[in-house]
Amino acid sequence: MATESQAFYGRWARLYDLIARRTPGIARLRRRAAAACRLEPGDTVVEMGCGTGANLPYLRERVGPEGTVIGIDFTRPVLERARRATAEYDNVHVLQGDATQPPLGSDAPAAIDGEIDAVLATFVVGMLDDPAGAVDDWCDLVGPGGTVVLANAAPSQEWYAPPVNAVFRAIVVLSTPPTTRLRYETDPQRRLEEKIDAAHTRLRERAVAIADETHVFGVVRLTGGRLE
Numbered sequence: 001m002a003t004e005s006q007a008f009y010g011r012w013a014r015l016y017d018l019i020a021r022r023t024p025g026i027a028r029l030r031r032r033a034a035a036a037c038r039l040e041p042g043d044t045v046v047e048m049g050c051g052t053g054a055n056l057p058y059l060r061e062r063v064g065p066e067g068t069v070i071g072i073d074f075t076r077p078v079l080e081r082a083r084r085a086t087a088e089y090d091n092v093h094v095l096q097g098d099a100t101q102p103p104l105g106s107d108a109p110a111a112i113d114g115e116i117d118a119v120l121a122t123f124v125v126g127m128l129d130d131p132a133g134a135v136d137d138w139c140d141l142v143g144p145g146g147t148v149v150l151a152n153a154a155p156s157q158e159w160y161a162p163p164v165n166a167v168f169r170a171i172v173v174l175s176t177p178p179t180t181r182l183r184y185e186t187d188p189q190r191r192l193e194e195k196i197d198a199a200h201t202r203l204r205e206r207a208v209a210i211a212d213e214t215h216v217f218g219v220v221r222l223t224g225g226r227l228e
């Protein structure tokens, strides 16, 4: 699964970047996801699976010049785009690594050798083998007082759902890897939703809710939790 995802995002980095930045309503969602991290100036925030870096400027806005933003992704071509997009900031670091085993231990660059105040993961958990386990690890990483925020796309439940869901399916097809595993499952859409549900449910179990919302015509679910 990891190699398939890397090959897909590596090949389609440019197209993905366009979708990630230009889909109607997406900029507002990214700003809201960054706000839900409840960051203070000077804080440190990690984005897991940061892709081409579309969230990083919003996170940088929140922590200010004295804070630290770290984006982690395992696909080099998307990271190169993220690096170029944030080159003007010396406190935004983009690292190649696995979001389920983030390179944040003693080997981490000196600039990020401190407490982590928040973890953000947008449109990522559906790609992980054990999304609830990853959420557990991210909750442990931030510890008490820290915040974890997830945003993921799933079919809309609103009354106007049918046309919205048709567009949603097209965007999912364009922006998620056609992995052999998903392709041969009887209902890949349902499998994706199960993973997303598992991740959001685990976050609600582990943390006190600070955000539980839908965005972009009901297609994006955003859950934020603060650890106690």
Ligand SMILES: C[S@@+](CC[C@H](N)C(=O)[O-])C[C@H]1O[C@@H](n2cnc3c(N)ncnc32)[C@H](O)[C@@H]1O
Pocket (backbone or CB within 6 Å): 002, 005, 006, 009, 020, 048, 049, 050, 051, 052, 053, 054, 055, 072, 073, 074, 075, 078, 097, 098, 099, 100, 121, 122, 123, 124, 127, 128, 175, 176
């Ligand atoms: C749909 S994109 C989302 C990118 C970004 N979060 C955004 O909102 O635009 C999914 C990203 O997750 C990355 N990814 C998937 N599984 C990962 C893992 N286990 N570790 C690191 N990155 C991962 C992919 O390389 C891809 O860039």
